[in-house]
Amino acid sequence: MQRFVAGDQMPERVRACYPFVRIHTDSVVPQATLENMGLSYGFVANAGRFETTLTRPDLYANYYLEQFRLLLENHRVQLEVGTSNEPMPIHFSFAEHDHIEGTLPPARRAMMRDLFDLPDLVRWTTASPTVRGATGRARRSRCRCSPLHASTTRCTACATTRAARPTGSRTTCCSPTTSSTSTSSSSSVTRPWAAGSEYEAFVEPGNVVTRRTGLERQPSDSLGAPPPRLPQMPAYHLIRPGHGGITMVNIGVGPSNAKTITDHVAVLRPHAWMMLGHCAGLRNSQQLGDYVLAHGYVREDHVLDEELPLWVPIPALAEIQLALEQGVADVTGFRGADLKRIMRTGTVASTDNRNWELLPNNEPQRRFSQSRAVALDMESATIAANGFRFRVPYGTLLCVSDKPLHGEIKLPGMANHFYRERVDQHLRIGMRAIEILRAQGPQRLHSRKLRSFDEVAFQ
Numbered sequence: 001m002q003r004f005v006a007g008d009q010m011p012e013r014v015r016a017c018y019p020f021v022r023i024h025t026d027s028v029v030p031q032a033t034l035e036n037m038g039l040s041y042g043f044v045a046n047a048g049r050f051e052t053t054l055t056r057p058d059l060y061a062n063y064y065l066e067q068f069r070l071l072l073e074n075h076r077v078q079l080e081v082g083t084s085n086e087p088m089p090i091h092f093s094f095a096e097h098d099h100i101e102g103t104l105p106p107a108r109r110a111m112m113r114d115l116f117d118l119p120d121l122v123r124w125t126t127a128s129p130t131v132r133g134a135t136g137r138a139r140r141s142r143c144r145c146s147p148l149h150a151s152t153t154r155c156t157a158c159a160t161t162r163a164a165r166p167t168g169s170r171t172t173c174c175s176p177t178t179s180s181t182s183t184s185s186s187s188s189v190t191r192p193w194a195a196g197s198e199y200e201a202f203v204e205p206g207n208v209v210t211r212r213t214g215l216e217r218q219p220s221d222s223l224g225a226p227p228p229r230l231p232q233m234p235a236y237h238l239i240r241p242g243h244g245g246i247t248m249v250n251i252g253v254g255p256s257n258a259k260t261i262t263d264h265v266a267v268l269r270p271h272a273w274m275m276l277g278h279c280a281g282l283r284n285s286q287q288l289g290d291y292v293l294a295h296g297y298v299r300e301d302h303v304l305d306e307e308l309p310l311w312v313p314i315p316a317l318a319e320i321q322l323a324l325e326q327g328v329a330d331v332t333g334f335r336g337a338d339l340k341r342i343m344r345t346g347t348v349a350s351t352d353n354r355n356w357e358l359l360p361n362n363e364p365q366r367r368f369s370q371s372r373a374v375a376l377d378m379e380s381a382t383i384a385a386n387g388f389r390f391r392v393p394y395g396t397l398l399c400v401s402d403k404p405l406h407g408e409i410k411l412p413g414m415a416n417h418f419y420r421e422r423v424d425q426h427l428r429i430g431m432r433a434i435e436i437l438r439a440q441g442p443q444r445l446h447s448r449k450l451r452s453f454d455e456v457a458f459q
Helices: 030-035 057-077 104-109 121-126 153-167 217-223 255-266 318-332 335-342 360-370 378-390 410-440
Strands: 017-026 048-053 079-089 177-181 203-204 210-211 235-239 246-250 274-282 291-300 345-351 374-376 394-402
Touching: 017 057, 048 079, 048 410, 057 318, 079 274, 153 255, 210 217, 217 378, 246 255, 246 410, 255 274, 255 378, 274 291, 274 318, 274 378, 274 410, 291 360, 291 374, 291 378, 318 378, 318 394, 335 345, 345 378, 360 374, 374 394, 394 410
Parallel strands: 177 246, 177 274, 274 394, 291 345, 345 374
Antiparallel strands: 017 048, 017 079, 203 210, 203 235, 235 246, 274 374, 291 394
């Protein structure tokens, strides 16, 4: 490609293919071993051949090494490594700061399709990929191997390439725990690590890096620059040694945004994601500023109806529920009965209609009352459902910003006051919950209730 950009005439078509890793096992892991492991991944469910293609070692090196280690320990087999028959689109071989195609004249750019493999969505959607979707059914590859990974490499490469544009930061900054928020303040993220913190850097949109007090700047830090305007869903990253930091994405408003960003983030295989945002309180006993810990969801967001049928229940995950509850207690100082006064556990309804309370005949109100919902927003059910769909542990902690059924609507002045009073505390609670989960380790976090009958080995 470098020769082509320089103007050389290419004598023939050029193709590179993704590498693959494959195992062949004649036995399954004994049940006693699985119980002692306490993990829901790292093993194959049946005897046979299993494989996956690989991409982006700069992003996935630690992830791949962990998956390989578990396979070797649990099955006592060798890893077979080779070159697959899956072509690598030339765009996915560029580094994140390379914009090679944009420097070519139109005539030269038109020649690329004849010389290199380009992203081909038609072929991708009609081919027979090695993939496991929300249905839990695995499809075999052309070599009759069952999949090791839930996603195809081309889908992974496409999603990681796309993620940088709406978030305004390179994918290599993304951390294994993600907080999705509909608030717009990053003050809580920037202050706790100023000195004496375990976090070593803070990355803002445009890849602007600020090192912790006392740490030297790295040469790559100078590559970032503040964008002229914030991207659609700006991301902020707290960097921690060993890739154990926190990523916060301000997803804005609406279930479509929530689906878009979680589709992209899921391929990075985070250990968990949480929704921190504002909601309408539906009960008269709630006060503005109270918290709602979701233990169930009414899905009237509609963006995942085809991928995940409405009859599929989205369960609450005990590990994240307990971490969020403990986070509220630690940050606010309330315990026991006092904690219940400011935080209510219940069903959250998510709708795609921002003006639901103005619809005639009070139909939405009737349905939400029948569901026993205590709060309503536009994103939480989407984020939880996509977590279920992609096997990413999820949780939701919302803060009551208005009570439209009881005459307390969110007016501009009241909203500004509310943001000043609650956003800082809310984000601190989310960070505290993530720290609690990190201390427990991934073995407790990744739940078997997110895995189908015949799952892939990779987390």
